[in-house]
Amino acid sequence: MSTEVPAEDYDIVVFENKFPSLQKESLETIGSDSKFFKHGKAQGICEVVLFTSDHDGIMSEKPLSRYIKLVKVWRDRYRELGAKDFIDYVFIFENKGEEVGVTLHHPHGQIYAYPFIPPIIEQELNSSKEYLEKEGECLFCKNLEEEKKDGRRIIISNDSFTALVPFSASYTYEVHIYTNKHLPSFNDFSEKEEIDLAAILKTILMKFDNLFGFTFPYIMAIHQQPTNGTGKEYSHFHIEFYPPYRTKDKLKYLAGSELGAGTFINNCLPEEKAEELRDAPPKGVVYD
């Protein structure tokens, strides 16, 4: 990172990715003049977010204030990138750990600002829109209501957020964090909701790292309202974690059924995994 960031000491830094998958300038497409093969311009913005200047830092050991700062930066990037007319979706994510292909250990995440709504998110939003039209309510609000009613998959909650292992978890220790209220995006957060998100994030990361006694790798994805003006009624802010470990020493590999048939095999009950995460320290939501 020293080659990327001139200052030795900083709080949080965002910079354009040196090898971006998407580029700001509108490039002409190459490779095919076919009317059959659909293609488009790879226009967009790819950013890297350094969570701290502490190169060897472990986020679960950082104080709450670091998470509050990170949430504020995410909000700012969502607003700034989303305001650009060629951006339809601001996707904030983190790939953490060698197990998911990350070689850079400095605590960091990424942001891809796409000129379209990415397919998994589009499918999720279409399902929620369909449910809204049919049942008159947000699919995610209903899902959370049912999860709370059942209770067995809830890990922890505070005034603004609930963390749980979803009923249809694809990964053994998959965790979702939902806003308790129908909040479509970061734009709708109050200052309390920023703090509450920071607190539940820190708590979940502490639980992850305490589960097996090592820094838990994961892919984290933030799903929220597209920035093209659609979906306010059926987008519901949430964070999804996909940790690759299925036991302390076994990884989940995507194989024939997952990649060839789109069907995830999970041989664990989400209720049991939620209980394991509930039992992992800390017991309550951490606010310091």
Add this chain to the structure above:
Amino acid sequence: MQIHKKRIKKEDGRYLIYYTFTDETQEGEEGKDVRTKMESHPETMGNNSHSSTEQDL
């Protein structure tokens, strides 16, 4: 906690944004305002655009 940002342009044309924070109620290592330290690095001062203007690079 107030958020501040300072945007610079790197030699290869990419932008870089330093985020800093001020919090009257919080002191100490995590609550400090590091802007003073950042500005002591001369290389960060070239091609600065003031953060509050949100200037595109």
